[in-house]
Amino acid sequence: MDTAIEMARDVREGKRSSEEIVQECLDRIEGGNEKLNALLGTFDDALERARGIDERRTAGEDVGPLGGVPVILKDNMLVKGERCTAGSRILENYDAPYDATVTKRLRAAGAVLIGRSNCDEFAMGSSTENSHYGPTRNPWDTDRVPGGSSGGSAVAVATGFAPLAFGSDTGGSIRQPASLCGVVGLKPTYGRVSRHGLVALASSLDQIGPFARTVEDAALALEVIQGDDPLDATTVAGADASIPELLERDVKGMRVGVPKEYFLEGMDEDVRRTVMDAIAVYEKAGANIVEISLPNAPYALASYYVVMPSEACSNLGRFDGIRFGYSSEGSTLLETYERSRGEGFGPEVRRRIMLGTFALSKGYADAFYRKALKARTLIKRDFDDAFKDVDVIATPTSPSVAWPIGEKFNDPLAMYLADIYTVSANMATIPGMSIPCGFVNELPVGLQLLGRTFDEYALFRAGAYYQSVTDWHTRTP
Amino acid sequence: MSLTNEEILHIATLARLRVEPEDLPRYAEQLGSILEYVAKLDELEIDGVTELAHGAGLTNVFRQDTIAPVEADVRHRVIAAFPHREGDLLEVPAVFVDRTE
Numbered sequence: 285m286d287t288a289i290e291m292a293r294d295v296r297e298g299k300r301s302s303e304e305i306v307q308e309c310l311d312r313i314e315g316g317n318e319k320l321n322a323l324l325g326t327f328d329d330a331l332e333r334a335r336g337i338d339e340r341r342t343a344g345e346d347v348g349p350l351g352g353v354p355v356i357l358k359d360n361m362l363v364k365g366e367r368c369t370a371g372s373r374i375l376e377n378y379d380a381p382y383d384a385t386v387t388k389r390l391r392a393a394g395a396v397l398i399g400r401s402n403c404d405e406f407a408m409g410s411s412t413e414n415s416h417y418g419p420t421r422n423p424w425d426t427d428r429v430p431g432g433s434s435g436g437s438a439v440a441v442a443t444g445f446a447p448l449a450f451g452s453d454t455g456g457s458i459r460q461p462a463s464l465c466g467v468v469g470l471k472p473t474y475g476r477v478s479r480h481g482l483v484a485l486a487s488s489l490d491q492i493g494p495f496a497r498t499v500e501d502a503a504l505a506l507e508v509i510q511g512d513d514p515l516d517a518t519t520v521a522g523a524d525a526s527i528p529e530l531l532e533r534d535v536k537g538m539r540v541g542v543p544k545e546y547f548l549e550g551m552d553e554d555v556r557r558t559v560m561d562a563i564a565v566y567e568k569a570g571a572n573i574v575e576i577s578l579p580n581a582p583y584a585l586a587s588y589y590v591v592m593p594s595e596a597c598s599n600l601g602r603f604d605g606i607r608f609g610y611s612s613e614g615s616t617l618l619e620t621y622e623r624s625r626g627e628g629f630g631p632e633v634r635r636r637i638m639l640g641t642f643a644l645s646k647g648y649a650d651a652f653y654r655k656a657l658k659a660r661t662l663i664k665r666d667f668d669d670a671f672k673d674v675d676v677i678a679t680p681t682s683p684s685v686a687w688p689i690g691e692k693f694n695d696p697l698a699m700y701l702a703d704i705y706t707v708s709a710n711m712a713t714i715p716g717m718s719i720p721c722g723f724v725n726e727l728p729v730g731l732q733l734l735g736r737t738f739d740e741y742a743l744f745r746a747g748a749y750y751q752s753v754t755d756w757h758t759r760t761p
Numbered sequence: 762m763s764l765t766n767e768e769i770l771h772i773a774t775l776a777r778l779r780v781e782p783e784d785l786p787r788y789a790e791q792l793g794s795i796l797e798y799v800a801k802l803d804e805l806e807i808d809g810v811t812e813l814a815h816g817a818g819l820t821n822v823f824r825q826d827t828i829a830p831v832e833a834d835v836r837h838r839v840i841a842a843f844p845h846r847e848g849d850l851l852e853v854p855a856v857f858v859d860r861t862e
Contacts, residue, residue: 364835365838378842379841379842380838381835381842382835382838473816474815474816474817475815475816475817475819488815514824517819517822518815518819520817520819523817582801583801583804583805585798586798586799586800586802587802589795589798590802597776601777604777605844606844606845606853606854607842608842608843608844611844611845613854617855617856620854621777622773622777622778622779623779625776625778625779626778626779626780634778634780635788635792638769638772638776638778638788638792639796641775641776642764642772642796645772645775654812655802655805655807656799656802657812657813658805658807658810658813659807660812660813661810661813662805662807664813664816696794696795697791697794697795697798712816713815713816713817737816737817738817
């Protein structure tokens, strides 16, 4: 399967038309999606837009870095005029009135948006089983979950529905499904990519990022979508410096940190060995492997499960049955709220709203919410200290490979533990990327690389080197 | 930490969520196990630690309070998403009326 960079080059050089490429992807979706349920819909104007790119190219225009390349968006990013459900019943009839900033930037770069991918409801989940529109299946074993919450986007790239797809990552929702589906997934530094037009889960943690087969494709995708935006005040001006060409195929002298706290109890022994083998690849290439300590790592998930639901319950306040979305009228205003929300939200969303409301309620906010924000400072401080001595940190992305559908569905805490290695990056606002690094029982394993804030380049350098000497990323289900 | 039925119903009212009586035991069990896990935070020494606001240190971000025009097309689509409306007028239930009377 071709990469986005190869497709863009073919279109630019006139070797293939965008129409032909988009049609091939639509054919694959037609043939494969019924079983996988990775996409909730395709866009009717995809071929027309592809022809538009072809015409512009024929006329001698520059069609952009992603000119003619098909891309898929998680169904929580707005595409004007298209349905956007966020995996929820409450938005089952909602059509986006405007484009998200990411959508606009992708269009400006010449990308052809072809469809929207399934996800856990409001991005709450680690398995894509919480979607109102049915679970997505893992293409490596269709009885297993693809991870989540951006499971549909991960599956779409793994099966070649598109070379690039986008997801959102609040606690691991890009990296963990990338790991479980054998593709690259990047969560950028908080503040690098605008969240305008992304259905909000937890606003201090959410970040949009790409899924791709190669690190180079992920880097190109980030370059297209990044940059400050007046419509998202948390984006950081000046952070959108262009990402240098990845000519450096060398990690000699690079300092790779391995946190001892990430290789303790609870992790699958085969996954541990696979990740250690990947780290050995760096050692062989002349990188310095340094054992580091992140002493507050064991508190990251606990503080995350206070901060995230607190912000989520606040963000989801807008779904009131009145302004937009599902509405169930009661005899009083309060009853209209309670019915619309009780019937419109699924069980996991209701659970997190309850949890967040509790953590912010009178008498408990200091013991829960404020304490979790302080823990967050400690977690960030650990990383700041570690990055004085190392350039990147290497860890497993997920403690296990993909598990059978249904296995953790009724045990929320077991499901939450699937994010144990990924939430820290969101809490500390640093970038993280998962790359395929092997298989256990024919199921993909991911290596997570973490970097300093706004130093995605270190991740790309380390990731691109790894892919230049291994071929895990070329395997297809 | 476990929650009583009364506490769960109180949180549900604050959250504007209807909770059916038969769901109370499940909420008690699931929220209880999560809160028990979260109680791990009590082990941390957090005296004097500040709360994290923004990773890159942004605090308040100000802009001019100017009116930005919205495209007519976007405006129409936002209005069209409103469940109850009359033309361009948005219809909402009265706040102070008790319709049970």
